[in-house]
Amino acid sequence: MKESALHFDQIVQDRRSVRIYDSDAFFDHDAVKRSIERGILAPNSSNMQLWEFYRIKSPEALKKVAWMCMNQKAAKTARELVVVVGRRDLWKKRQEALVAEMERVYPDAASKPAKRAMNYYKNLIPKYYWTDWLDLWGIGKKIFFFFAGLKGPMVRHGNRADIRISVHKSAALAAQNFMMSMKAEGYDTCPMEGMDAKRIKSFLKLPRKAEVVMVIGCGPAAEDGIYSGRFRIPNEEVIFEV
Structure with a gap:
């Protein structure tokens, strides 16, 4: 196995959905910028790039958007929130x-x-x-x-439903790139679907046809940030050869 594959495997193994972030630890906000730039290099349908990424950084905005994310700890304690938006209208x-x-x-x-x-x-x-x-x-x-x-x-x-699904799939690929990059930078993330997308759209002043795909909390993980050990269905139940 190549050394690069070993490094990537370690990143994949280490990436977890972290629910609580350390408010005192150093956090390099430029890592978010770099990771979004890597995120948009993801493959996407016809290279249409029908996505946008909104960084929620200020304490006031973080508090508001965390409330719109049902006050999940992954949102309340995040050092930044990244809102991934699908823009089929563009x-x-x-x-x-x-x-x-x-x-x-x-x-x-x-x-x-x-x-x-x-x-x-x-x-x-x-x-x-x-x-x-x-x-x-x-x-x-x-x-x-x-x-x-x-x-x-x-x-x-x-x-229309097929187009929406296609746009969401492409945005999700970019979101995964972003999360893997954040892990490579030494930070953690948590993608969230539990949110009031209508309120977030209004807060961001997005047009009617824009759709919030997910909100990603990020930052340095707190010691109790991972709730449990990783569980996956056995490979033989999900991986098949034809």
């Missing part, structure tokens, strides 16, 4: 940025790679992300995919 802005990037990467617009990339981002991406109020376009896509799938493999997601 797909047009991200699409424009990616089209510009493809034009830079493929200066010869007549080449096959350029045509393929432009067709994907100019033609297919709008068909996937655009939705109407009743999601009739999404229903129509699902019907089309069903019949097209009778002949062979077909990507079958395309309605």
